[in-house]
Amino acid sequence: MxxxxxxxxxxxxxxxxxxxxxxxxxxxxxxxxxxxxxVSRVLEICCGHAPHMEELSRRGYHYIGLDRSETMLARATERSRLCDCRGEFLRATLTDFAIETPADFAFVALASLYVTNTAELQAHFNAMTDALQPGALYLLEWCVDFDPMVDVVDSWEVEHDGVRVRASYWSRSVDRIEQLYEDTLHLEVDDSGRQFTLEDKSLRRRIFPQEFLAFVRDRTTFEFVGWWNDWNLEQPLTGEFAVDRPIILLRRRP
Ligand SMILES: C[S@@+](CC[C@H](N)C(=O)[O-])C[C@H]1O[C@@H](n2cnc3c(N)ncnc32)[C@H](O)[C@@H]1O
Known part of the structure; x- marks a missing residue:
């Protein structure tokens, strides 16, 4: 497949x-x-096709996208050309990269903090320390597991210009001590009558809320700013409710 x-x-x-x-x-x-x-330079970790690039560029920011996939970066580059965005792209893994001029804001979307163990988590934050200006923010969407979803299938369908995509996402536990899970993203595509499936399986070490706070507290280079539900700064997470697309904000210490 x-x-x-x-x-x-x-x-x-x-x-x-x-x-x-x-x-x-x-x-x-x-x-x-x-x-x-x-903020003038914005860095996206695991940028894929760079969906935020056009809007950021329209508002005057310089966009830098990092991803390990050549095909995703080719798509991002093509989109950058079409919108005349002048995005800058770096093919690298999130655990081992360097950018020449540090960014003033960084983000990672859709739970894309793909680390498979604690050493990789630390390596990512070491790289981020050098990649961000002191005082700059790092926003992480859904990278902490407030509501572990194991063996639950989340499905949705989107239709666009005669192409129908039915997406399903699920996780299974691989190693309960290492907090390692395998995430599957499965797409059933109907492109004007041509039907096929696409699938990605990724390993991701889960990060739980209290260990994340302890991890950040132990680091001298980042401080915890806050966390909110559903991209809404009026909804700080309080713990008693289920979460959906939570965002976390860290700040690079001076
Ligand atoms: C779920 S997509 C997110 C794409 C985009 N940020 C978005 O919001 O749609 C995850 C992306 O992470 C990239 N990726 C996965 N593991 C990675 C790693 N270890 N280092 C860098 N990129 C990685 C994949 O190639 C893919 O483009």
Missing amino acids: AGVYDSPEYYEIAFSYRDIAREVDVFEECTRRYSRVR
């Missing part, structure tokens, strides 16, 4: 339900409230 990230156009349709302009509004509101630096 072909991989999801080898066919970025169908991945793009499957995740097109997001309100990207609203998410960029949230970046700006976070910056207004909590950043210690003026």
Whole structure:
């Protein structure tokens, strides 16, 4: 079966339900409230086809996207050309990268903090320390497991220009001590009558809320700013309710 990230156009349709302009509004509101630096350079970790690039560029930011997939980056580059965004792209893994000029804001969307063990988590934050200006924010969407979803299938369907994509996502436990899970993203595509499936299986070490707070507290380079539900700064997480698309904000210490 072909991989999801080898066919970025169908991945793009499957995740097109997001309100990207609203998410960029949230970046700006976070910056207004909590950043210690003026933002001009924005770095996305695991950028894929770079869905936020056009909106960010329209608002005057310089976009830098990092991803390990050549095909996803080719799609991002093509989109950058079409919108005249002049995005900058880096092919690398999130545990081992360097950018020449540190960014003023960074984000990782859709639970894409793909680390498979604690050493990789630390390596990622070491790289991020150098990649961000002191005082800059790092926003992480759904990277902490508030509501572990194991053996539960989440499915949705999106139709766009005669292409119908039915997406399903599920996780299974691989190693309960290492907190390692295998996430499957399965797409059933109907492209004008041509039907096929695409699938990605990724290993991800889960990060639980209290260990995340302890992890950040132990690091000298980042501080915890806050966490909120559903990209809504009026909804701080309080613990008694289920979460949906939570965001977490860290700030690079001076
Ligand atoms: C769920 S997609 C997210 C894409 C995009 N950020 C979005 O919001 O639609 C995950 C992306 O992470 C990339 N990826 C997975 N593991 C990675 C790693 N270890 N280092 C860098 N990129 C990785 C994949 O190639 C894919 O493009």
